Amino acid sequence: MKTRKLNTWILAADLLWAAVAILGAGALRYGVHNLVWTPGLWLFLLATWLVWVLLSSRMELDGFRGGWRLPAVMSHVFLAVLCEMGVLLALAYLARHYVSRLALLYFGGLLFVGFGAIRCTALLFLRARRRAGDVWRVVVLGTGRVARELANRIERHPEMLCCVVGLLLPDEGALEDLELGPDSAQNSVQLSTFGIIDLLRARQVDELIVALPQPELPEIRNVAASCHESGISVSVVPQPYELYLTKPRLLDIDGLPVLQFRRASPSQLFAHSKRALDITLGTVLGIVSIPALFSAACALRLMKGLAFRWENRCGQFGEQFRMLRLNVDRHVVHSSRFEHLLELLSVTELPQLWNVVKGEMSLVGPRPESPAQVRRYSDWHQQRLRVKPGMTGLAQVHGLREQNSSEQKARFDLQYLMNPSLLADISLLLQTLWTLAMRLSRYSTLIASSTVPMNQPRSRRIQRPPQEILPSAHSTQSSAD
Helix, strand or coil: CCHHHHHHHHHHHHHHHHHHHHHHHHHHHHCCCCCCCCHHHHHHHHHHHHHHHHHHHHHCCCCCCCCCCHHHHHHHHHHHHHHHHHHHHHHHHHCCCCCCHHHHHHHHHHHHHHHHHHHHHHHHHHHHHHHCCCCEEEEEEECHHHHHHHHHHHHCCHHHCEEEEEEEEECCCCCCEEEECCCCHHHCEEEEHHHHHHHHHHCCCCEEEEECCCCCCHHHHHHHHHHHHCCCEEEECCCCHHHHHEEEEEEEECCEEEEEEEECCCCHHHHHHHHHHHHHHHHHHHHHCHHHHHHHHHHHHHHHCCCEEEEEEECHHHCEEEEEEECCCCCCCCCCHHHHHHHHCCHHHHHHHHHHHHCCCEEECCCCECHHHHCCCCHHHHHHHHCCCEEECHHHHCCCCCCCCHHHHHHHHHHHHHCCCHHHHHHHHHHHHHHHHHHHHHHHHHHHCCCCCCCCCHHHHCCCCHHHHCCCCCCCCCCCC
16 A cells, blocks of 8 residues: 555545544534534534645644654644644634534544544554565665665554565675675575575565665666566665755656755744743743652752752754753662652753753753764764754654664654654654653553562662663763653
């Protein structure tokens, strides 16, 4: 199923559910026996359909944008339904038409539940087709960041119905010898260029994607020509990878393909709106968090003699600033359960709301890092410094913290820079709440199974999974997320 066709089916299901939701809201408000379909309901339904079509085209509400994640899907749908209800209220006010607020509340709730269920049903349908073997089998020819990035992105998009069955890896010497390595070295197969087509046929490969810095080499051209003759599609990933932060647009000039790149540049309206959101929401959150911060600061003062600490970080364009946080050492196995809980729920980072209000940070953006680590940035990582650092971001809601490699976090941070949007920022804030709730749930499960007294070191009470305690050799994320 093509992505565009899937989007159409989801939108059609949304519009059908909107009509059902109107009837359901009327039945809940006035009762089934008193439900009457009036011309006013037809106008209300038409307005609902029109607004939702516009929102769907603007916000890409099919649920698979950026890869399927339930928190992201539900937060996008939630924000879209809020916008829908706001527009409908405004239209009703301008038309001087009375609408029951309780019926409207029922209608919004039914929309949210139904739209979420439609997207989950679409995911189950795609997974069923995948289990049945109805997938487009792909092999990636390439090495390094581009090939890994391509394989990861394909796997995160179930709506593409693609399966990466392996990687063709050029040997270190020349391109005459290639190896097929799906995941591990023991599964790799050494073969010559002339044996590639036979292997692709044996694996029932539908498409070969070339992701090499020099795809015009004679060996690669021979492979591509042989694939065409064998009915295997061939695609090419444009190089260099530094064009990652640009949006491609294919221009066909009388059969000559021209790939245009446009760098994503946020508008002044977005910048002012983002700053207004930072000041408003940062101030509100700062006031709300005062009791929790005061209690934690008092406890840390008694335990360690110092409640807060200042740390040097690099902000937008590499400018240094002093970041405020609670005085909790990160990932020290002998820390108390109380400090571990503060770190787990990122309460240690709440003082950075002061940095947000001052304008040194934003609520949403890449996490700030120390000057020493920024000096080791590659050109690719340097692009993270184009925006203000944030308290949370796309990498954090995907569960990545400082123990994950900088390559993984940079991938999500740069993806965030590709699509600047105020609604996307609000969605990431909602997803952060979900992430913290999941952390607390896992921590509560561990505590419930632990019978060791509170005053013993955390390393004796709770055994973290290996992926959470082993440092990454490529990690550059210094601040707790």
